[in-house]
Amino acid sequence: MNQALPRAEAHTDSRDVESEILALALREPELGQAAVAERLRLAGLQISASGVRYIWQKHGLETAVKRLQALAEQASEGVEVLTESQRRLLERGELSARLARGETANDAGGKEAASDSGGEPLERRQLILNAAAELFSEQGYDRSSIRDIARKVGLLPGSVYHYFPSKDELYLAVHREGFQRVLARVRAAAETGSDPWDRLRLACEVHVSGIVEGSPVDRITGHSLSFTGNQELLAKIQPYRESYEEVFRELIKALPVAAGTDRSLLRLFLLGGMNWIYLWYREGRRSPKDIADAMVDMVRRGVEPGG
Known part of the structure; x- marks a missing residue:
């Protein structure tokens, strides 16, 4: 027509x-x-x-x-x-299309990947993780059930339990995978920097990009999913957060800054500012890279004229 x-x-x-x-x-x-x-x-x-x-x-x-x-x-x-984030987006889109048609990676002519736990295909597990991350983020841990997560993926609850024996295990898996992914990307990006400020800038670009462009699991580093009063569960998550924050602790430790600067406060200030981006970011005004670069530049040079 x-x-x-x-x-x-x-x-x-x-x-x-x-x-x-x-x-x-x-x-x-x-x-x-x-x-x-x-x-x-x-x-x-x-x-x-x-x-x-x-x-x-x-x-x-x-x-x-x-x-x-x-x-x-x-x-x-x-x-x-x-780019790496573009390849991940392309892979997720192609995977979702295959699963919507009822195909697996073998149907598409490829060798189906195996999970860490005995050769199960990774595609469905990854979709479950993404759905769980979205629901934990939107309505909190306590209000999200395995049935809700299964419905979001189009599976029966028993299929979710096949991959994750409990909601606690699923919650931990979301955090573990999210932090492991971004930790590897941030380290790799920082290593390519030419000086301490450049290394911090590159790390922040990866962090912000993951928050606004990554999968629901990728966004875990910025969008806190810890909406639960289960202190035992939160204690299990904390080591992943600590490992990730340690990268920024080392990057800020290496910065040439004014005498008396509280580097711990500087780290918390920068991470806190970046983590709030998911609330106000709107596509089309500034790219994640532009935002990260501007934030680092303001930390480095300040905003007072003639400084």
């Missing part, structure tokens, strides 16, 4: 708008339709968010996963052209 391009300003060449939308789809595939429309407006090209979606649909690019696929297919290096 033929559709007219949604209204644009009369002086704007619709071909220029379309070509720029397609270019942005490959340059910044994770941008939403509203963010793309705003980006074009700032460049003097007028089109609505629904107009952006129309162009995406016309070219089969209506989801971030499809745009990432197009970017990987166009590049000579394939998926290696994608």
Whole structure:
């Protein structure tokens, strides 16, 4: 069925708008339709968010996963052209699509990965972890049941118990995996820094990116899931948090700062500021990288003029 391009300003060449939308789809595939429309407006090209979606649909690019696929297919290096977070997003999208069709990795022609506990496929386990992280985050540990989590994934409760023998074990698994993932990424990023401030900046970029762009499990480091009065359970989680905070403790210890600076307070101030981002972040205004860089710069240089 033929559709007219949604209204644009009369002086704007619709071909220029379309070509720029397609270019942005490959340059910044994770941008939403509203963010793309705003980006074009700032460049003097007028089109609505629904107009952006129309162009995406016309070219089969209506989801971030499809745009990432197009970017990987166009590049000579394939998926290696994608960032680590983009590859994870692409993998999750493709996995969800296969599971929705009732397929497994073997059905798709690949070798199905095995879990740490006896060869069970990892796909369903990962979906359970993501669903649990979302529910624990949204409504707290005490109000989230295994039945709720199973329903969110489209499984029977018994299937969840097959992977996790209790809600406590599931809660711990979410935290353990979340902190292990981000810990590895933060360490790897910091090691590439050229000096102590650059290492801290790179670590903060990974932290903020995980909070606003990662999977529900990835976001655990910033969005506290500890909404439970179970002190024994919280005590089991604390070592994961301590291991993660130790990385930032070492990074801040290495900074050249003014005499008398309370480095412990500096660490808590910076981590606390980053962890609140999930509450106010809106896609399209500033990228996670821009936010992290600005926060580190304000900590380093202050905000008083002429300082």
